[in-house]
Amino acid sequence: MKKAAVVGGGMAGLAAAYYLQRAAEAAGRPLQVVLFESDRRLGGKVRSVQSGPYRLEGGPDAVVRYKPWFLDLVRELGLEGEVVGTTPAKPAALIFKGGRGYPLPEGLNVVIPSRLGPLVRTPLLSPAGKLRAALDLFLPRGPEGDEPFGAFVQRRLGREVWENLAAPLTGGIYGGDPYELSTLAAFPMLKELEARSRSLILGSLRAMRRRRGSREGGSLFASLQGGLGRVVEALTRAADRVDWRLGAPVERLEYGEGRWQLFGPWGTEGFDALVLAVPARVAGELLEPLDAELAAPLREIPYGDTATVTLAFDRGRFPEVVGHGILVAAGEGTRARGFTWLSRKWAGRAPDGKLLVRAYFSGAGAELDEKGLVDAARSDLERILGPIPDHEAVWTYRWKAGMPQYTVGHLDRVRRIEAARSRWPGLELIGAAYRGVGLPEVVRDGRDAAARTLDHLAREP
Incomplete structure (x- = not known):
């Protein structure tokens, strides 16, 4: 029987293990899936807590x-x-500025105003700030290529839109310094919008007309009655044939004769495929002895x-x-x-x-x-x-x-990682460090890695 290891029990690793078992069963291929997690619990930052009469989230909500x-x-x-x-709720959120809270303008497309009325009426911008934002309607397209997100927004809409709208919204999603975010990595749709429509406001207006739901309508966000941790519980039940190894850190890797050997305080075990669903820096530490060229860009992700x-x-x-x-x-x-x-x-x-x-x-x-x-x-x-x-x-x-942190050049780092990873048969690198920090993206990452892993195992004798 073929064996696949998943290292990391956050949402990306859980999704990979679940989809691996499900796809193998659907294809009628015997496969043993083992998930190693150094902690004593699964779910990573997804942590729903019931404490007396209160239900809360420790991580994303x-x-x-x-x-x-x-x-x-x-x-x-x-x-x-x-x-x-x-x-x-209307307004759904306020922005605290100058000692007061002001309603978030309606009709934001990601962080870009898509309606002139709310932009004109908002007290979050001065008259000069509103005029500067309106220049987006007339400005030419900017240069191709990556740039800091703060520079991108200020180039199109001005400093006040950045400080009073875009920065607080993006800082709450990505953390760190939102100015330094890679526009191409974090908000590629906005660069595409500029290339396609020239004006962000005009392009956003068209996009908002096509999109279902709105920020103000309360339908943009979703959770579960018992919290997002309900998905962790259901995943572990559904993937009932996965061998869950909790409190089992992986400390070293070896590769030879088409198999991955994993080492830890629990012992050693060999596998035909390996999915690393750990932070990029941890993946870099594990892979450094095998491939310094692969480890280098992994360690560059802050x-x-x-x-x-x-x-x-x-x-x-x-x-x-x-x-x-x-x-x-x-x-x-x-x-x-x-x-x-x-x-x-x-x-x-x-x-x-x-x-x-x-x-x-x-x-x-x-x-x-x-x-x-x-x-x-x-x-x-x-x-x-x-x-x-x-x-x-x-x-x-x-x-x-x-x-x-998806800083400028992030996509180039990911391309270098993928190019080097492809030299190692059966190796997958997934998680929030690469193709999106949100739970939907890491679930997609786990699903896609499972499909590639099963294809690899089918080709190997």
């Missing part, structure tokens, strides 16, 4: 509907009936820290809030990137009369210890809302080097 791969998996697992959308702090309050004593949360504009001096009113965004997350508030930290802000994070969350909340009561409970989750 939603997926976007227009990227279908995660919700496709949910349907395959029989969980479609548990899918929920955000509660209706990572940043992230953290979340969730606080429970008596809703009657907490200041009045609207929408689902508030993001912080660039240069406001807060540690937190923003806050989500978790129990207002999702139904059933807290008892009546209680409010769950989640703070998100990334970059330097996430380097604080747990007490520092809680103190920073409370301090920033009071700066935004005024005095707040004592919290009744708190949950803190820190993800050291938890977020890959």
Whole structure:
């Protein structure tokens, strides 16, 4: 019987193991799949917690509907009936700027205004800032090739749109310094929009007319009634023939005679195929003794820290809030990137009369210890809302080097990685470091790697 190893039990590795077993069974090919995870739990940053009457997320709390791969998996697992959308709210979110919260303008396509009315009316931009943004309607196309996302947005729409709209929105998704993001890697559709339509605003207007759902309608984001961790539970049940090895780190690799040999404190074992679903730097450390040319670009992908702090309050004593949360504009001096009113965004997350508030930290802000994070969350909340009561409970989750940074040149690094990887039969590299940081992208990564792995095993004698 052929054997395939998956190293890493985050969502990418879980998806790879599940799709490997499913595809092998559908093809009638005997295959033993073994997943190695150094932690004692599966799911990586997907961590749904039920604590007394509260239900919260330690990591991501939603997926976007227009990227279908995660919700496709949910349907395959029989969980479609548990899918929920955000509660209706208008405005859905605020931007904190200059000591006040302002509604996020309606009709944003990713981070680009696609309607002139909300752009003209928003107090987030000065009259001069609005005129500068409107120049996008007349500016010529920019140069081809990659550029920092902050430079791209400012070139098209000006500094105020960047600082007060694009930076807080993208900082909450990618962490780190949003200015340094690779436009081609993180937002290729916007470069394509500029190339195709010249004006981002005109191109976004056409795109929004074609897209179903809207940010304000509450249908853009989805989760599950029991939290995203329900998918982890269902995956492990559905992939019932996978050999789950928890607390089993892989410390060394060897390759010879068409087989991969894995070594760890648990012993050694050989496999016909290997899927590395670990952070890029870890993959680089494992592969360095075998292929320095492959390890080098893996180690070049930078990572940043992230953290979340969730606080429970008596809703009657907490200041009045609207929408689902508030993001912080660039240069406001807060540690937190923003806050989500978790129990207002999702139904059933807290008892009546209680409010769950989640703070998100990334970059330097996430380097604080747990007490520092809680103190920073409370301090920033009071700066935004005024005095707040004592919290009744708190949950803190820190993800050291938890977020890959798609800096300029990211696509070139991935191309170098793929070119070098192709020299190693049966090796796959998947996860948030390569082709998208969201849960839909890593699920797609795992599914595609499983298909390629099965094809490789079918060709090998």
